[in-house]
Amino acid sequence: MKIPQRLQPLVEDGLVDEVISQLMSGKEATVYMVSTGDHIQCAKVYKEANKRSFKKAAQYQEGRKGRNSRRSRAMEKGSKFGRSQQEESWHNAEVDALFKLADAGVRVPKPYGCYDGVLLMELVVDADGDVAPRLNDITMTAEEAVKQHTELMVHVKRMLCAGIVHGDLSEFNILVDAHGPVIIDLPQAVDAAANNNAKKMLIRDVQNVTNYYAQYEPSLSETRFALEMWALYEAGELLPDTPLTGEFIDSSGEADVDSVLQEISAAFEEEQERLDRISSADAPEE
Numbered sequence: 001m002k003i004p005q006r007l008q009p010l011v012e013d014g015l016v017d018e019v020i021s022q023l024m025s026g027k028e029a030t031v032y033m034v035s036t037g038d039h040i041q042c043a044k045v046y047k048e049a050n051k052r053s054f055k056k057a058a059q060y061q062e063g064r065k066g067r068n069s070r071r072s073r074a075m076e077k078g079s080k081f082g083r084s085q086q087e088e089s090w091h092n093a094e095v096d097a098l099f100k101l102a103d104a105g106v107r108v109p110k111p112y113g114c115y116d117g118v119l120l121m122e123l124v125v126d127a128d129g130d131v132a133p134r135l136n137d138i139t140m141t142a143e144e145a146v147k148q149h150t151e152l153m154v155h156v157k158r159m160l161c162a163g164i165v166h167g168d169l170s171e172f173n174i175l176v177d178a179h180g181p182v183i184i185d186l187p188q189a190v191d192a193a194a195n196n197n198a199k200k201m202l203i204r205d206v207q208n209v210t211n212y213y214a215q216y217e218p219s220l221s222e223t224r225f226a227l228e229m230w231a232l233y234e235a236g237e238l239l240p241d242t243p244l245t246g247e248f249i250d251s252s253g254e255a256d257v258d259s260v261l262q263e264i265s266a267a268f269e270e271e272q273e274r275l276d277r278i279s280s281a282d283a284p285e286e
């Protein structure tokens with residue numbers, strides 16, 4: 001096909017030879033199948049900020065460090081330089097996360113690099129060599145659902161061990177190839193240690209995936225992997241090979257509420273007795 005303008009610089013630099021087809025155009029990016037020599041790749045062209053719904057950027061960017069302080073200050077101020085730095089940090093966030101996650105053993109497309117707002121990465125394909133479908137586009141048996149769900153929980157755990165929460169994980173951002181689920185679309189990935197919303201996002205990510213697979217195997221909706229993982233992570237006890245059960249015992253259950261209420265009323269009674277003693281001691285003697 002005709003080379004789209006945003007891919008022109010990559011063609012000129014020899015990073016891309018030919019643009020084979022457009023895979024799709026979403027809210028944040030347009031994705032193409034491209035070739036370099038006899039190698040087929042995927043090129044994700046980010047939309048410019050003003051054409052993009054910035055997905056509550058502040059919530060996601062909290063705790064994300066600019067690479068130097070001038071850059072961070074500019075990003076905070078929102079100057080023109082700041083906006084372009086924010087743009088760059090958004091693009092870099094995805095390629096950085098992909099490199100980190102590939103290293104951590106998470107199934108993501110292999111990244112090749114990010115150039116001029118274009119992310120080049122492995123094209124995920126199915127058993128026939130066609131572009132892999134999204135999880136949302138396939139059906140499966142209950143057994144397959146349990147298998148894929150278990151695998152994804154392992155990947156989410158490895159991600160958390162690498163300090164990353166996806167932040168937008170769902171059946172639309174998971175592709176399924178011949179070996180199972182592959183996680184994509186990470187520009188909003190959040191820093192698990194520095195972002196106050198990380199726990200909330202992890203719970204939502206796991207909930208989305210679990211709800212989806214629970215259509216095929218309803219018992220999956222009883223699992224509580226996010227809370228289990230987060231508790232271990234916070235305690236510094238989560239390792240890539242830590243076994244997970246999907247069970248989580250809530251330590252703030254009803255029994256605890258009762259005992260706290262009992263403590264409060266006991267303290268209240270004690271205080272009343274103390275006040276009574278003081279007032280009877282102060283009372284003038286008859």
Ligand SMILES: Nc1ncnc2c1ncn2[C@@H]1O[C@H](COP(=O)(O)OP(=O)(O)OP(=O)(O)O)[C@@H](O)[C@H]1O
Pocket residue numbers: 023024025026027028029030031042044109121122123124125131132134172173175184185186
């Ligand atoms: N590495 C890849 N291999 C194959 N297909 C891909 C790859 N990356 C993205 N796609 C396809 O392009 C679509 C959009 O990619 P992605 O989710 O990263 O971008 P997006 O603009 O955030 O999309 P959306 O707004 O729909 O979430 C995916 O749903 C998938 O079908």
Ligand SMILES: [Mg+2]
Pocket residue numbers: 026172173185
């Ligand atoms: Mg997406």
